[in-house]
Amino acid sequence: MVKKKKQIKKKSKQKNVLNMVEALNQALFQEMNQDEDVVILGEDVGLDGGVFRVSDGLQKKYGKERVIDTPLAESGIVGFSIGMAAAGLKPIAEIQFSGFLYPAVNQIISHASRLRNRTRGAYTCPLVIRAPCGGGIRALEHHSESMENIFIHTPGIKVVMPSTPSDAKGLLISAIRDPDPVIFYEPKRVYRSIKEDIPKESYEIPLGKARISREGTDVSILTWGSVVKDCNEVADSLKEKVSVEVIDLRTLKPLDIETVIESVKKTGRVVIVHEAPKTSGFGAELIALINEKALLDLQAPVIRVTGFDTIFPLYKLEKHYMPNHDRIMKGINDVLNY
């Protein structure tokens, strides 16, 4: 008996150091294990384990019926998932790259987002659409964009974008258990670039809650996705001179407005950093909300450091498109020296 206890203790001390791909994979295993209605579908998700290996090993364990290699048709995958969700399953659809989500936009906007409302709550669509997103990995054309605002703008949809392995696991588990459709963006620049020791057992990180990634008092950075890492690095490099608070929004819809406004009231200076294009990007909405709720607390106009209103360049120029350290640094300087 005593011996057994010791073993358990030893086991729980075992490290679970994972990158984001592995963390997501662990989340999928645990959710498929605990709920028979969870199914995974998409292009190359089964036999091949997904082109990024997020669903690696799942078909072998749970079979072809629950880990489904579909024909190559994005609208088909999402429309099919809507039917599955309405029938009582909890589908997790993978769209291989977020740049290939567009054929499915009609299914998402016209159906997934509306089914609950149209039927006054009788039919629902508890569906997760996973999509690797963002630039910075020298990818092929159409493989680098950040178009999350399309879905943030869509009533009835929730939008999540983790930036660490730990958040990726907990947020994916919450998204799968959520009763509404969730677009789950995975910044592929982070897929293998960060490793963390995360809890091995299943855990939820609630949707709609931001994470204060660095605490600070002079300036607030509001950010999400792959550039959270860059913001943290810039904040750390300035530590001696400026106290930078970095807020990783994690869930873009519903937004954690309380954490945002609290930080704005504390620092009075805000820089918003996102990969997506500037015009009508989510940064613009954040500024509008700050104006509505904390205008008089601001010491300077809010600065945006974002992708440009251009087509995402091929990789020789992508480092200039991305909100890199120099651009983030300039944003902080501008808001401090206003």
Place this chain on the structure above:
Amino acid sequence: MVKKIIAKFEVEYLQVLKHNGRFYPNLIPKLPESDIQKMYELMLLSRKLDEKMLALQRQGKIGTFAPVKGQEASTVGSAYAMGYQDWFFPSFRENPAYITRGLPAEFTLLYHGGDERGNQITPGVNAFPIAVPVGSQTLHAVGFAYGLRLQGKDSACITYFGDGATSEGDVNEAMNFAGVFNLPVVFICQNNQYAISLSRKNQTNAETIAQRAIGFGIKGIQVDGNDIFAVYRATKEALERARNDEGPTLIECVTYRMADHTTADDSSRYRSSREVSFWKKRDPLLRLELYMLKKKIQNYNYFDDIEDVISERVESIVARGESYPPPNVEDIFKFTYKEMPWFLKEQLEELKKTIK
């Protein structure tokens, strides 16, 4: 060099009841006379409700809707073939299917009268609400069928769509998915000859829509869509095959939209009166009426009386629809998510301040 034919395909056609009331006795479905009469009355109810809705729309009491006149046999016939455990996923011109499956008919009046409560489906009717984006619903049927099968249920799904929808990617993706996963789905194409103004022959260069099935490796058949027996029989067989794990079927019902596309359309701009009168002689109700008289299922008196009986039913449907209290303004917000998020609560409060 080898050059040879590696595959050959055929397209089946089914007609049981000819437009003059004559028929192929061996093909008549084995249905009690009471069922045949019920099918007729469902078609007549659909027709009368359609006419009433047109009047209500002209009076401004309901909004735009898509009349179904002319397609009653293909819709009632196929819905009548469904088992209690089966589901259907319609487009926006399948009101007779809802009526046949027992949805209170006033729901369609509510919906077209601008009240979302009309989109609710009473339990047991087993249907999705109407789908306006053309062809998009076919994928839901296929996914739903997958879900039912995985849960060990012995059900099949029907999805309805028009000839125009066959040009949409979703319909093709749906048939392909159904084929790949061998799903219990029956695709019913209401080939009513027009997608608003575009005629069937300009929609696709294919000779039939039924032959599309061949490309997806599924079964396809063309039926006379104004012949309720042909539609019933083909659907019944397809549903049975589906439930026996023998795969999906595409049924092309050749029919005719006798009315305009919607109440906002004027079909005289794109089709001749000669064509309209050709199809008028092929009215699906007329054909079944001739059959029922010939088989002495009913007599002339019945057909005289039933019009009034059904018209009275329509009036009481309208009365029930009008008896609904107006919807609440909260209902705009309440069903967007399961839990109302902070921003919707804020927006609702702002709105309420302006409502006196």
